[in-house]
Structure formats: C-alpha cells, structure tokens
Amino acid sequence: MTSRALVLVVTLALAFVTTVVVSDAEARTPKRAKQQKATASKSSRAKATKGRASRTSSASDTPHREHTRGRAKKPSRRVAFVYQGPAAGQSVGAPWAGRLQEPAQLPGAERYYIRRPYRAFGTRSTVELVQRALGEVLDAFPDVHVLAVGDLSAEKGGWITDHHSHQSGRDIDLGLFYTEKPQSYPGSFVEATDDNIDAAATFALLEAFAQTTSEDGGVQVMFLGFKVQAMLYNWALDHGVDQDRLARMFQLPHGRGGAGLIRHEPNHDNHIHIRFKCPSDDTACR
Numbered sequence: 001m002t003s004r005a006l007v008l009v010v011t012l013a014l015a016f017v018t019t020v021v022v023s024d025a026e027a028r029t030p031k032r033a034k035q036q037k038a039t040a041s042k043s044s045r046a047k048a049t050k051g052r053a054s055r056t057s058s059a060s061d062t063p064h065r066e067h068t069r070g071r072a073k074k075p076s077r078r079v080a081f082v083y084q085g086p087a088a089g090q091s092v093g094a095p096w097a098g099r100l101q102e103p104a105q106l107p108g109a110e111r112y113y114i115r116r117p118y119r120a121f122g123t124r125s126t127v128e129l130v131q132r133a134l135g136e137v138l139d140a141f142p143d144v145h146v147l148a149v150g151d152l153s154a155e156k157g158g159w160i161t162d163h164h165s166h167q168s169g170r171d172i173d174l175g176l177f178y179t180e181k182p183q184s185y186p187g188s189f190v191e192a193t194d195d196n197i198d199a200a201a202t203f204a205l206l207e208a209f210a211q212t213t214s215e216d217g218g219v220q221v222m223f224l225g226f227k228v229q230a231m232l233y234n235w236a237l238d239h240g241v242d243q244d245r246l247a248r249m250f251q252l253p254h255g256r257g258g259a260g261l262i263r264h265e266p267n268h269d270n271h272i273h274i275r276f277k278c279p280s281d282d283t284a285c286r
C-alpha cells in the first residue's frame with residue numbers, strides 16, 4: 001500500500017468513527033434539550049448584567065458579607081447568563097395541580113450538581129433567578145463544595161414522585177452547604193446539624209433568593225425546618241445582621257406566628273424548597 005493510500009484509509013476510518021459517535025450522542029439528546037443547550041451556552045458566553053450589577057451594590061455594605069471576605073481567594077468560576085425575565089404562558093395552574101408549557105431548563109454547571117436533569121425544568125424567570133442567585137453565592141464563596149440541586153419540574157410539569165407540588169415550574173429544592181462535603185452529598189441531601197452546617201454560605205444562599213422577592217416572578221416563599229432556621233438565625237445575629245431583616249426572612253424568634261419569607265415545613269432539615277411567584281403576564285398561573 002502506498003503512503004498516500006494509507007493516509008486515505010486512516011482518514012476514512014477516522015471520519016467513520018466520528019460520525020458514529022456524533023450520531024449516537026444526537027440520538028440520545030432530545031431535540032428540545034439540544035436547542036436549550038445551544039441557547040444556554042450562547043448566553044453563558046455573555047456576561048451576566050442585571051444580577052451582577054445589583055449584587056455589587058449590596059455586597060459591600062452588609063456586615064455578614066465582611067465575614068466571608070477572607071475566603072474569597074480563588075478566581076471565580078462563574079455561573080453566568082443573560083437575564084431575560086418572565087416569558088408569558090409557561091406556568092399553568094397551581095404548584096400542586098398544574099403543568100408547564102414551553103419550559104426553560106436549568107443548564108448544568110461545574111459548581112452545582114443537578115440530581116435529576118429530567119426534572120430541571122421551570123418557567124424562564126424561575127430558571128434565570130435560580131441561576132442568578134446561585135451565581136452570586138458561588139462567586140462569593142469560591143471554596144465552598146458543589147451544591148446539590150434537587151427537583152424543579154418535569155419537562156411538561158404535572159405530578160412527579162416524591163412531591164406534592166413542583167408541578168408548574170415554580171418550585172425548586174436545593175441542598176445546603178456544609179463545612180465539609182458529606183460523603184453522600186450531592187447525590188443525596190444531608191440533614192443539617194450545628195456541627196456540619198456551613199452557616200455563612202447557607203445563609204448567603206437564602207439571602208440571595210430572598211433578594212428576588214421584589215422582582216416579577218421572584219421568590220414567594222421558602223420552606224425550611226425550624227431547626228435549621230434557628231441555626232442560621234443565630235449565626236446571622238452573631239454576625240451583626242440587622243434584626244428587622246432577619247424578621248422578614250425567618251419565622252424566628254416568634255415560631256409559627258412569625259411572618260417571615262422562610263416557613264417551617266416538616267422534612268425540610270436537609271434541603272430548602274423555594275417557590276417563585278406567578279409572573280404578572282402568566283394569567284393561567286395560580
């Protein structure tokens with residue numbers, strides 16, 4: 001065989017292998033997921049604008065963030081995106097009796113782990129506000145371990161196992177942060193204790209979401225057990241966080257009578273459940 005013929009054979013063989021690998025991957029990727037992947041990677045190339053700007057203004061003057069500054073050493077691995085805001089008509093019905101149309105999908109990222117990607121669908125504003133909040137916290141805590149992201153909704157919404165709600169693209173379960181990543185985490189949620197919780201990072205996580213309440217489609221309510229609420233409340237008090245602000249966030253110190261954004265719910269000592277409001281244009285959303 002001449003060397004030219006040999007080169008031809010090798011080239012053809014390589015081309016064949018590449019085709020097989022690519023078509024196999026295509027076959028396993030649903031069309032919608034591919035489109036969203038393309039959109040996500042396109043937007044992640046652009047710098048986040050709105051969220052980034054608002055964070056910068058609030059980050060410098062809060063005492064508890066001072067506390068975190070010593071940890072900010074490594075360069076950030078950003079969860080960047082372009083904020084588009086709510087898209088009309090996505091969330092239909094109630095979180096416990098609803099469905100999802102034209103869903104957005106939370107894209108994967110290096111610093112958080114999506115436990116069930118087939119349940120990572122939500123309204124656009126939900127997905128974007130999650131990306132923005134996670135980006136803020138993970139940027140502020142560059143050394144913290146990977147965050148467990150639990151279920152949002154199925155691609156078309158509706159009832160899914162393990163949940164009463166999570167039906168209309170406005171709910172998400174998130175894991176907590178620990179001083180050391182527990183062995184079974186982020187594959188499983190892990191119960192928080194005084195000994196294992198990273199209160200600074202977990203408080204920052206709650207606060208990043210609490211700051212979205214004034215936005216269209218921002219956070220409506222968060223569910224977290226009293227026990228964990230108390231850990232975070234006490235940590236925040238010790239670190240000079242304003243008591244009025246804490247009263248708006250937590251039910252403590254008044255217990256069930258407290259009117260905070262974060263509500264007690266049984267079985268929520270190992271994760272937080274966050275529910276977003278209906279965007280104003282989503283007229284079928286309840």
Ligand SMILES: [Zn+2]
Nearest residue numbers: 171172173273
């Ligand atoms: Zn939940």
